[in-house]
Amino acid sequence: MSSCNKVDKSSLTKEQKIKLEQPVTSTTEERKYYPVNYNELLKDFMTWYTYTYHNVKLSRDFVGLGADSSIIKKADFLKHLTTGKFIAVKIMAQNDVEYYKLHKLSEPNLQIEETVKQMALAEIAHFEMEGKEMPDYNFTDINGVRYDKNNTKEKIIVLKCWFIGCVACVKEFPELNKLVDTYKDRSDILFLSLAIDNKQKLINFLKKKNSIIEWCQAKKNT
Known part of the structure; x- marks a missing residue:
């Protein structure tokens, strides 16, 4: 792990550089290592x-390390994963920055290889969209209010995409409601929750759940 002690900061984002340069003032900011038993990890798919x-x-955001422990850019890290020849493991965390390392598979495992490829390709698509202008949109909430680029200009828009049958989506509502409550006095921040369910199903669902989500329930116009 000595290669992790000397970090080439040119490969890090601005936020990562700031976090790494902060002095360690408590045990929560110290480096934490995560040993990996590869034989145990790769014994089966699940x-x-x-x-x-x-x-x-x-x-x-994370610091990516190649199989030789050298720091590589996130895009290159993900591209390596698309080959299906590597898996990613977490080896260290410092100041909320996690370090992931590529581990080359020594034996073929088609199920793991194909899953890694799919995950990496999806993340590359998302990564390449970061910083780009959002495409034109036109949403209508369950109260009939419409949202488009014109009436949301200069606002910070936080989007949540979900559907009623998504257990994980519903489970995170309380935490998201806390986030909404934290910024409730910020008129420049707009929270929109985009659901694929029809309007009446959404209304009935929210009634049963006592409107546990405070976000605007919106469905994309077709």
């Missing part, structure tokens, strides 16, 4: 998948 689901968040 063991690997469960580990990856809970430990590797490719949609977030």
Whole structure:
């Protein structure tokens, strides 16, 4: 792990540089290492998948390390994963920055390989959209209010996409409601929740759930 101690900051984002340069003032900011038993991790698909689901968040900012422990850019890290020859493992965290390393598969495992490819391709598509202008949109909420680029100009828009049958989506409502409440006095921030269910189903669902979500329920116009 000595290669992680000397970081080439030219490969990091501005936010990561700031976090790494902050002095360690408490145990919560110290480096935390995550040993990986590769034999155990790769013994079957579900063991690997469960580990990856809970430990590797490719949609977030992270420091990517190649198989040789050298720092590589996030785009290159994801491209390596699309080959199906590598998996990503979490090896360290410091100041809320997580370090993921590429591990080359020594034995073929078609199920893991194909799943890694699909995950990486999806994340690359999302990564390439970061910083780009949002396409034209036209949403109508369950109260009939319409939202488009003209009437939301100069606003910060937070979008949540979900559907009634998504258990994980519904489970996170309380935390998202807290976020909405935190910024309730900010007129420049707009929270929109885009659901694929029809209007009446959404209304009935919210009644049963006592409107646990405070976001505007919107459905994209077709």
